[in-house]
Amino acid sequence: MENLSEFELWKQGAEAKVYLGDFFGQPVIVKERFPKKYRHPALDQNLTQDRFKSEARMLVRCKAAGIKTPTVYYADYISCRLCLEYFPGSATAKDFINEKLLMNDERSRDLLNKLMALIGSNVARLHDNDIIHGDLTTSNLILREPHDDLDLYFIDFGLGYVSKSPEDKSVDLYVLERAFLSTHPGTEELFALLLRTYLDKSTRDGKEIAAKFYEVRLRGRKRVMIG
Numbered sequence: 407m408e409n410l411s412e413f414e415l416w417k418q419g420a421e422a423k424v425y426l427g428d429f430f431g432q433p434v435i436v437k438e439r440f441p442k443k444y445r446h447p448a449l450d451q452n453l454t455q456d457r458f459k460s461e462a463r464m465l466v467r468c469k470a471a472g473i474k475t476p477t478v479y480y481a482d483y484i485s486c487r488l489c490l491e492y493f494p495g496s497a498t499a500k501d502f503i504n505e506k507l508l509m510n511d512e513r514s515r516d517l518l519n520k521l522m523a524l525i526g527s528n529v530a531r532l533h534d535n536d537i538i539h540g541d542l543t544t545s546n547l548i549l550r551e552p553h554d555d556l557d558l559y560f561i562d563f564g565l566g567y568v569s570k571s572p573e574d575k576s577v578d579l580y581v582l583e584r585a586f587l588s589t590h591p592g593t594e595e596l597f598a599l600l601l602r603t604y605l606d607k608s609t610r611d612g613k614e615i616a617a618k619f620y621e622v623r624l625r626g627r628k629r630v631m632i633g
């Protein structure tokens with residue numbers, strides 16, 4: 407993993423470059439986090455390493471908890487490179503949802519309902535295992551090919567951490583709600599289905615998490631109204 411010269415740069419985000427290649431014959435991505443230029447160099451190195459460590463740890467913890475995530479093949483702390491199982495032809499939940507919303511036929515609506523229930527039950531499982539994702543958006547959920555089989559994987563755990571706190575879990579849900587409704591406007595009913603399934607499947611502190619969630623949501627709305 408020292409030398410990425412045989413890897414092809416695939417995506418370049420704000421904090422990470424994603425390369426495609428192979429690792430002992432397996433298709434892999436290498437996610438390399440790099441320091442942001444405008445941050446203080448020392449602080450920056452720490453932040454980059456913290457996110458790298460969180461991501462590696464959370465991916466492994468998810469695996470142990472039976473939550474679908476790409477397998478970690480290799481993690482290099484010095485270069486902040488993470489070598490992960492790659493799913494060729496996968497789609498982000500974001501693109502999948504937008505496509506099905508546009509089609510708006512019975513089959514698409516049925517698939518969307520199923521996907522909402524699936525996301526809800528999987529987030530409940532994350533939280534039952536005290537895993538806070540930290541950046542739940544529909545770009546950080548991917549569906550393996552064929553997409554309509556709804557084989558859902560969680561990715562992008564750089565802001566993830568371990569916590570038992572119902573409040574932390576409720577904020578994780580609130581981040582998802584905000585991201586969901588701004589990425590897919592007018593989908594309140596779909597998100598409500600996700601939330602119902604979450605509360606239904608959640609086996610620990612469901613009531614407390616729900617109460618906190620409505621509280622956090624109300625605070626969020628007040629903040630918006632006050633400006």
Ligand SMILES: Nc1ncnc2c1ncn2[C@@H]1O[C@H](COP(=O)(O)OP(=O)(O)OP(=O)(O)O)[C@@H](O)[C@H]1O
Nearest residue numbers: 419420421422476491492493496498545561562564
């Ligand atoms: N294992 C994978 N298999 C297939 N595609 C993937 C995989 N991991 C990531 N991707 C694709 O690459 C995109 C970026 O990956 P990821 O979300 O991990 O990084 P990022 O968003 O750049 O990170 P950050 O949020 O820190 O900037 C995803 O939205 C997805 O489309």
Ligand SMILES: [Mg+2]
Nearest residue numbers: 545546561562
């Ligand atoms: Mg991402």
